[in-house]
Amino acid sequence: MTTDPLVVFTPSGKRGHFPVGTPVLTAARQLGVDLDSVCGGRGICSKCQITPSYGEFPKHGVTVSDDALSEWNAVEQRYDDKRGLKTGRRLGCQATVQGDIVIDVPPESQVHRQVVRKAATARAITMDPATRLYFVVVEEPDMHSPTGDLERLERALREQWHIDAVTADLSLMSKLQPVLRKGKWEVTVAVHKGHKDSVAKVVEIWPGLHESGLYGLAIDLGSTTIAAHLTDLETGEVKASSGLMNPQIRFGEDLMSRVSYSMMNPGGDQEMTKAVREAINDLSTSIAEEAGIDADLIVETVFVCNPVMHHLLLGLDPVELGQAPFALATSESMSLPAREMDLTKMNPRAQVYILPCIAGHVGADCAAVALSEEPGKSEDLVLIVDVGTNAEILLGNTSRVLACSSPTGPAFEGAQISSGQRAAPGAIERIEIDPVTKEPRFRIIGSEKWSDEDGFDQDVATTGITGICGSGIIEAVAEMRIAGLLDESGLIGSAEQTGTTRCVPEGRTHAYLIHDASAEGGPRITVTQGDIRAIQLAKSALYAGARLLMDVMEVDKVDRVVLAGAFGAHISTKHAMVLGMIPDAPLDKVSSAGNAAGTGARIALCNITARSEIERVVREITKVETAIEPKFQDHFVAANAIPHKTDPFPELSQVVNLPSPTFNSAGGADEKSGRRRRRRS
Ligand code: FES
Numbered sequence: 001m002t003t004d005p006l007v008v009f010t011p012s013g014k015r016g017h018f019p020v021g022t023p024v025l026t027a028a029r030q031l032g033v034d035l036d037s038v039c040g041g042r043g044i045c046s047k048c049q050i051t052p053s054y055g056e057f058p059k060h061g062v063t064v065s066d067d068a069l070s071e072w073n074a075v076e077q078r079y080d081d082k083r084g085l086k087t088g089r090r091l092g093c094q095a096t097v098q099g100d101i102v103i104d105v106p107p108e109s110q111v112h113r114q115v116v117r118k119a120a121t122a123r124a125i126t127m128d129p130a131t132r133l134y135f136v137v138v139e140e141p142d143m144h145s146p147t148g149d150l151e152r153l154e155r156a157l158r159e160q161w162h163i164d165a166v167t168a169d170l171s172l173m174s175k176l177q178p179v180l181r182k183g184k185w186e187v188t189v190a191v192h193k194g195h196k197d198s199v200a201k202v203v204e205i206w207p208g209l210h211e212s213g214l215y216g217l218a219i220d221l222g223s224t225t226i227a228a229h230l231t232d233l234e235t236g237e238v239k240a241s242s243g244l245m246n247p248q249i250r251f252g253e254d255l256m257s258r259v260s261y262s263m264m265n266p267g268g269d270q271e272m273t274k275a276v277r278e279a280i281n282d283l284s285t286s287i288a289e290e291a292g293i294d295a296d297l298i299v300e301t302v303f304v305c306n307p308v309m310h311h312l313l314l315g316l317d318p319v320e321l322g323q324a325p326f327a328l329a330t331s332e333s334m335s336l337p338a339r340e341m342d343l344t345k346m347n348p349r350a351q352v353y354i355l356p357c358i359a360g361h362v363g364a365d366c367a368a369v370a371l372s373e374e375p376g377k378s379e380d381l382v383l384i385v386d387v388g389t390n391a392e393i394l395l396g397n398t399s400r401v402l403a404c405s406s407p408t409g410p411a412f413e414g415a416q417i418s419s420g421q422r423a424a425p426g427a428i429e430r431i432e433i434d435p436v437t438k439e440p441r442f443r444i445i446g447s448e449k450w451s452d453e454d455g456f457d458q459d460v461a462t463t464g465i466t467g468i469c470g471s472g473i474i475e476a477v478a479e480m481r482i483a484g485l486l487d488e489s490g491l492i493g494s495a496e497q498t499g500t501t502r503c504v505p506e507g508r509t510h511a512y513l514i515h516d517a518s519a520e521g522g523p524r525i526t527v528t529q530g531d532i533r534a535i536q537l538a539k540s541a542l543y544a545g546a547r548l549l550m551d552v553m554e555v556d557k558v559d560r561v562v563l564a565g566a567f568g569a570h571i572s573t574k575h576a577m578v579l580g581m582i583p584d585a586p587l588d589k590v591s592s593a594g595n596a597a598g599t600g601a602r603i604a605l606c607n608i609t610a611r612s613e614i615e616r617v618v619r620e621i622t623k624v625e626t627a628i629e630p631k632f633q634d635h636f637v638a639a640n641a642i643p644h645k646t647d648p649f650p651e652l653s654q655v656v657n658l659p660s661p662t663f664n665s666a667g668g669a670d671e672k673s674g675r676r677r678r679r680r681s
Pocket of ligand 1: 092
């Protein structure tokens with residue numbers, strides 16, 4: 001029977017007997033306990049911190065005496081003096097086992113620590129990045145056994161970290177010799193090993209122990225905006241988030257107009273590639289500045305984007321994506337050096353990973369939503385709608401997942417709307433219309449107060465009331481429908497028909513006046529008939545895409561709906577359903593997932609296993625092509641009515657009573673007026 005002391009690790013519960021004098025780090029490694037170390041047990045990185053517990057532990061069947069670990073040593077004292085150790089903490093590489101002991105590994109000392117996301121429904125991200133830091137002591141050169149510095153670094157990595165083989169670029173080689181000598185043969189290296197790589201690559205080297213961290217960018221490259229999250233590759237923490245408008249907008253607002261630009265203008269694709277790469281370089285610089293880090297510490301970047309953006313980012317002409325059969329140059333994921341894409345404002349040896357595309361119209365952004373929301377693991381049938389200029393739609397459960405994209409256009413983002421604007425301070429984001437008086441009240445971004453509450457005027461004094469953003473226009477149209485200002489066909493009634501002077505003539509149609517500051521030189525904010533039509537086109541495209549997937553799945557209803565996209569997070573689910581953006585479902589089963597594509601990018605950045613997983617999942621997703629599917633057009637036409645011409649909305653009718661007026665554009669009642677206008681522009 002062994003007399004060696006028992007070591008119990010929490011929270012893993014792993015336990016084993018070890019000879020007196022075994023370092024806690026060694027015990028942890030032998031048991032497969034997740035305890036971090038960058039310096040390899042030399043007492044300089046402090047990554048191996050542990051919290052020993054003393055006393056009675058009936059649960060573990062252990063009594064821990066005060067001398068169960070070796071005494072606090074000089075290395076720990078030196079670290080504590082220099083940096084400070086939390087009370088009760090020890091360094092796992094210094095403390096040795098002397099008796100039975102219970103040892104807690106705090107989350108920050110775990111290599112595969114979980115990054116808890118804020119939203120209740122969100123999955124945690126387990127840290128397992130492709131690029132990691134290793135501190136090594138390299139043997140000095142010797143006249144009698146001549147080997148190169150790289151070979152001795154390679155040997156050190158093999159002996160000290162079990163990394164079999166490494167390569168290094170010429171640019172790294174030129175730093176190798178001075179850095180090794182500056183560090184007196186002690187250096188930290190950043191080593192990248194992708195999920196498909198057989199050989200690791202040294203991407204950076206620093207003298208001594210590098211303590212300034214290692215970072216990655218998760219970039220959601222959209223048609224309208226580019227959003228980036230600067231993420232700490234050791235902790236998973238998002239250090240800064242930043243975004244800018246996609247400069248390609250000047251070549252065309254939506255994807256197809258950019259493809260056309262490329263077709264009509266020789267070299268147009270290269271112009272757009274240059275523009276987007278420059279924007280990403282600017283974004284890398286500004287986000288690093290915002291986080292207060294050196295941009296050279298950005299060693300990885302993950303991109304998610306739709307197929308057209310994917311091609312333009314990679315410098316591939318997207319012309320084939322503009323015509324059937326919508327062939328991608330490649331649908332596979334891509335791993336390549338950032339400098340091949342002229343991304344020069346990050347580490348010169350930074351690596352890029354681009355998620356796989358699902359099909360010619362269904363891109364890596366949709367794959368990222370699938371990675372984040374995991375429809376294939378859902379027991380109930382879930383519809384996930386990522387709302388943007390192009391909507392990505394997924395429908396599935398554990399048996400099958402379908403995907404399509406639908407060209408909604410930029411109306412949901414406030415573009416092509418007469419008083420529309422980007423979501424920024426001053427924009428109306430919420431609106432209610434009293435069904436009796438037909439009077440509006442609203443809230444703007446930048447104030448918590450409604451427009452009829454005390455203090456609102458003071459709150460908005462600096463920003464003003466400037467326009468309506470995407471979520472505001474959805475609420476406005478839905479509220480107009482609920483208040484009877486709008487009929488099922490989407491026609492706005494006259495003052496006479498609706499009983500409110502806020503319905504004002506505008507040409508041959510009418511508009512609803514929300515806010516008028518024209519007397520003071522401010523804006524006159526209305527919802528016009530043209531605005532309603534733009535929203536109808538967008539929502540019909542969204543609904544038709546979802547309905548098409550439901551046809552393929554052979555279902556008439558879904559169990560739950562997830563609204564994703566940066567803007568999806570702000571949509572009121574009730575108003576989205578009144579509008580008929582999404583199929584009928586119990587309102588408590590409609591949720592928002594925030595920027596799911598951006599989250600998918602972060603997951604792929606922090607965890608290489610997730611990269612293999614999404615590559616597998618994408619191969620199993622059934623792609624549905626909306627552009628060539630005749631039923632899409634039928635669904636589109638039927639979805640033009642608000643909420644819908646033929647599909648029932650029983651769940652919605654339990655919570656909202658929709659009046660049924662019928663208006664005509666001349667201001668008189670006309671039973672047939674709605675039918676003339678239902679066509680796709
Ligand atoms: S392993 Fe680096 S200080 Fe313990």
